[in-house]
Amino acid sequence: MDDEGIIPEALEETITQVMAAGRRIKFLYSVPTFHNPAAVTLAAGRRARILDICRRSDLLLIEDNPYGLLGFDGEPQRALRADSAEGVVYLGTFSKTVAPGLRVGWALAPHAIRDKLVLAAESAMLCHSSLAQLMVREYLASQPWQEQIKLFCELYAERRDAMLGALETSMPPGCRWTRPGGGFYVWLRLPGGLDSKAMLPRAISARVAYVPGTGFYADGSGGEYLRLSYCYPEPAKIREGIRRLAGVVEAETELRATFGAWPADSES
Amino acid sequence: MDDEGIIPEALEETITQVMAAGRRIKFLYSVPTFHNPAAVTLAAGRRARILDICRRSDLLLIEDNPYGLLGFDGEPQRALRADSAEGVVYLGTFSKTVAPGLRVGWALAPHAIRDKLVLAAESAMLCHSSLAQLMVREYLASQPWQEQIKLFCELYAERRDAMLGALETSMPPGCRWTRPGGGFYVWLRLPGGLDSKAMLPRAISARVAYVPGTGFYADGSGGEYLRLSYCYPEPAKIREGIRRLAGVVEAETELRATFGAWPADSES
Numbered sequence: 001m002d003d004e005g006i007i008p009e010a011l012e013e014t015i016t017q018v019m020a021a022g023r024r025i026k027f028l029y030s031v032p033t034f035h036n037p038a039a040v041t042l043a044a045g046r047r048a049r050i051l052d053i054c055r056r057s058d059l060l061l062i063e064d065n066p067y068g069l070l071g072f073d074g075e076p077q078r079a080l081r082a083d084s085a086e087g088v089v090y091l092g093t094f095s096k097t098v099a100p101g102l103r104v105g106w107a108l109a110p111h112a113i114r115d116k117l118v119l120a121a122e123s124a125m126l127c128h129s130s131l132a133q134l135m136v137r138e139y140l141a142s143q144p145w146q147e148q149i150k151l152f153c154e155l156y157a158e159r160r161d162a163m164l165g166a167l168e169t170s171m172p173p174g175c176r177w178t179r180p181g182g183g184f185y186v187w188l189r190l191p192g193g194l195d196s197k198a199m200l201p202r203a204i205s206a207r208v209a210y211v212p213g214t215g216f217y218a219d220g221s222g223g224e225y226l227r228l229s230y231c232y233p234e235p236a237k238i239r240e241g242i243r244r245l246a247g248v249v250e251a252e253t254e255l256r257a258t259f260g261a262w263p264a265d266s267e268s
Numbered sequence: 269m270d271d272e273g274i275i276p277e278a279l280e281e282t283i284t285q286v287m288a289a290g291r292r293i294k295f296l297y298s299v300p301t302f303h304n305p306a307a308v309t310l311a312a313g314r315r316a317r318i319l320d321i322c323r324r325s326d327l328l329l330i331e332d333n334p335y336g337l338l339g340f341d342g343e344p345q346r347a348l349r350a351d352s353a354e355g356v357v358y359l360g361t362f363s364k365t366v367a368p369g370l371r372v373g374w375a376l377a378p379h380a381i382r383d384k385l386v387l388a389a390e391s392a393m394l395c396h397s398s399l400a401q402l403m404v405r406e407y408l409a410s411q412p413w414q415e416q417i418k419l420f421c422e423l424y425a426e427r428r429d430a431m432l433g434a435l436e437t438s439m440p441p442g443c444r445w446t447r448p449g450g451g452f453y454v455w456l457r458l459p460g461g462l463d464s465k466a467m468l469p470r471a472i473s474a475r476v477a478y479v480p481g482t483g484f485y486a487d488g489s490g491g492e493y494l495r496l497s498y499c500y501p502e503p504a505k506i507r508e509g510i511r512r513l514a515g516v517v518e519a520e521t522e523l524r525a526t527f528g529a530w531p532a533d534s535e536s
Contacts, residue, residue: 100398131369
């Protein structure tokens with residue numbers, strides 16, 4: 001797995017192919033920092049190149065950055081938007097740093113796009129909750145939110161460590177996974193032929209859950225991946241969950257070795 | 269002005285015309301009780317006929333009912349949805365009875381439509397604020413909300429009376445307006461030739477505001493109407509506001525008498 005985010009050469013090639021097919025690209029959506037679900041961060045050395053490709057292709061970049069402040073090492077990554085105010089729509093949220101139930105976020109966008117966003121928001125919901133926005137304002141103005149985010153980072157780092165440690169200890173050979181530097185997720189690839197969606201009922205029976213990779217692909221692919229979240233459970237629960245998941249993957253691997261591929265499996 | 273809401277014969281004629289032109293009607297949107305902005309209520313005798321026309325035309329009816337509990341006389345109107353669970357999508361809200369800033373409402377819809385609404389909501393906003401919903405639940409469970417709504421009705425009835433009284437006293441001849449039995453609005457028609465949108469800057473200068481009727485028509489018409497809201501200001505302010513508005517209408521009428529129609533006025 002490439003854990004440095006979008007590969008500039010691959011992006012260029014894709015843009016060329018799509019345009020050659022006569023199709024228009026409206027924008028490039030990206031979570032460049034602590035990606036959900038892939039848990040990778042666009043490497044510093046690639047950021048300027050991605051911006052440059054977008055600029056040359058006249059392609060608007062959507063920088064969705066819910067996890068940017070939840071890094072476990074060093075300073076927050078510089079936002080792509082900081083180097084291209086006209087080419088980037090930046091999306092921020094208080095859902096991961098204050099409270100998801102408030103549903104308050106924000107967008108930084110070039111003027112013309114901002115006007116359209118306001119119109120779209122007005123026609124979709126008239127206006128957002130003033131109460132929720134006031135609560136966020138009061139919280140930011142009166143509470144030590146930077147300190148709180150530091151505590152969150154320590155908490156999530158500990159849980160990330162618990163998950164990575166447990167994966168190392170328990171998972172059968174052939175599994176691969178990302179080692180996130182922030183955010184909530186580990187992105188895991190199953191050994192050849194296993195399907196995370198088909199495996200989910202077995203996992204639920206073992207009382208461990210994940211999101212099958214197919215949920216993150218528009219074309220139905222991604223079945224070899226699964227997203228694990230270490231955000232909510234405590235370390236002991238994470239270790240137990242991974243232990244159970246490893247058992248499910250082992251059982252599934254054995255089943256496949258004995259009975260072959262699933263009937264509906266197109267890879268067989 | 270017909271103050272009994274949608275005219276069944278006119279609805280039938282419109283449906284026939286639109287269908288004859290080969291166009292499909294997706295649904296009929298309606299605020300049958302204390303309409304915004306027209307302030308009229310669909311008469312009891314017309315309700316069954318409107319439902320019957322929709323049923324025969326296989327036309328879904330959207331019953332938007334934000335003001336239904338804010339009537340000044342008698343019991344709340346029976347919802348159209350109560351007589352056609354499969355043909356009506358009913359929209360309710362706590363914005364007018366609990367707090368607009370919470371942005372909590374609800375929909376009652378036939379099963380298949382409800383599933384689509386859930387999908388649309390998920391893709392538009394993932395989920396609604398759990399905090400706001402909990403606040404509404406707590407409020408309804410622990411507070412005397414029926415009594416509170418009675419107080420609101422008394423408050424708004426007093427303001428409606430203040431507005432109707434002031435209109436009667438101050439408005440120049442030729443103006444006509446609805447006499448709402450509930451809700452927040454009076455819908456006023458200006459004397460021939462006056463344009464509420466063109467008149468608005470003059471009203472703002474006189475420190476009185478309204479919503480020009482054009483805001484409620486998709487085709488740019490409605491310029492002879494304006495919507496007055498008695499919801500927020502106290503009676504003394506309402507009376508002063510109407511006095512100022514009457515002065516603006518008089519001045520505008522005189523201007524027209526002296527200089528003729530506005531250059532851009534197509535009626536001239």
